[in-house]
Amino acid sequence: RTVYVNGVYLPENQAQISIFDRGFLFADAVYEVTAVLGGKLLDFEAHMARLKRSMRELDMTLPYADEDLLAIHKALVEKNDLEEGLVYLQLTRGAADRDFDFSEMTGEPGIVLFTQAKPLIASTLAQRGQKIILADDLRWGRSDIKTVQLLYSSLMKTRAKKAGADDVWLCRDGKITEGSSNNAYIVTENNEIITRELSNDILHGITRSAVLKVAKLHQMKVIERAFTIEELKSAKEAFSTSASGFVNPVVDVDGLAIGDGVPGAVSSTLREAYLTESR
Ligand code: PDD
Numbered sequence: 001r002t003v004y005v006n007g008v009y010l011p012e013n014q015a016q017i018s019i020f021d022r023g024f025l026f027a028d029a030v031y032e033v034t035a036v037l038g039g040k041l042l043d044f045e046a047h048m049a050r051l052k053r054s055m056r057e058l059d060m061t062l063p064y065a066d067e068d069l070l071a072i073h074k075a076l077v078e079k080n081d082l083e084e085g086l087v088y089l090q091l092t093r094g095a096a097d098r099d100f101d102f103s104e105m106t107g108e109p110g111i112v113l114f115t116q117a118k119p120l121i122a123s124t125l126a127q128r129g130q131k132i133i134l135a136d137d138l139r140w141g142r143s144d145i146k147t148v149q150l151l152y153s154s155l156m157k158t159r160a161k162k163a164g165a166d167d168v169w170l171c172r173d174g175k176i177t178e179g180s181s182n183n184a185y186i187v188t189e190n191n192e193i194i195t196r197e198l199s200n201d202i203l204h205g206i207t208r209s210a211v212l213k214v215a216k217l218h219q220m221k222v223i224e225r226a227f228t229i230e231e232l233k234s235a236k237e238a239f240s241t242s243a244s245g246f247v248n249p250v251v252d253v254d255g256l257a258i259g260d261g262v263p264g265a266v267s268s269t270l271r272e273a274y275l276t277e278s279r
Contacts, residue, residue: 002079004113023092027149030054031090046206085117129251130166137170153180175226182242183208186235197224207241237264247271
């Protein structure tokens with residue numbers, strides 16, 4: 001693959017980052033993942049707007065204009081002949097001798113981008129539905145900032161896989177916050193779509209906002225509030241959204257079937273509608 005590191009396109013095995021990079025030493029970095037379908041970027045502007053928000057919340061400054069970031073994304077898609085997959089962008093505060101205090105840092109943020117070719121539409125998870133397990137949400141209190149501090153989610157996702165499941169949904173005070181790397185939803189018997197309201201507890205998903213818009217367009221009722229574990233277990237349907245998974249039905253929670261135990265009608269309709277609207 002050709003990757004992009006601090007102004008240069010080069011083969012991945014020649015890319016280098018300092019061992020003093022704060023992204024490496026302190027997880028002091030933010031990221032975005034943008035889907036590519038048919039060689040085209042999905043929801044690009046929204047991803048860049050969120051990137052800027054994440055940086056602002058962490059007192060980081062972005063040394064690139066939106067046009068530069070778009071040009072780099074497009075160049076990587078082209079150089080790697082990427083038809084379907086993801087573009088990963090990471091911005092780190094940069095390199096400095098190890099010190100918790102970064103107030104004296106003068107250098108510019110570092111930037112890295114790479115592509116991942118991957119079938120996104122023909123997804124087995126979308127076809128058969130996901131099995132999930134539940135775990136306490138022990139992440140820090142600013143899950144709305146898209147930082148690379150992903151160890152807890154990564155540990156829980158691995159635990160889910162080892163337990164024969166596909167993913168984990170995190171819970172705080174008996175209510176679902178979100179998935180390891182996706183937003184979480186249930187559909188009630190009355191066909192109401194319920195998903196946690198935006199706050200510091202969850203990532204403000206770009207796909208979430210697009211899917212909610214599509215749902216309203218299709219006259220579906222959307223309620224933004226936290227739902228309990230009991231509500232999840234007795235829901236008619238459940239699903240997750242993310243840039244890499246679009247809309248993915250959930251058919252099993254902690255070994256208990258959701259609804260009929262197969263992908264539900266609302267989830268399937270939303271997946272199709274989202275893909276139609278966003279392309
Ligand atoms: N994850 N919640 C969390 C914790 C996430 O990491 C993500 C995205 C989402 C969904 O956000 P969006 O719709 O903007 O992708 C929600 C990306 C895909 C990842 O880490 O790979």
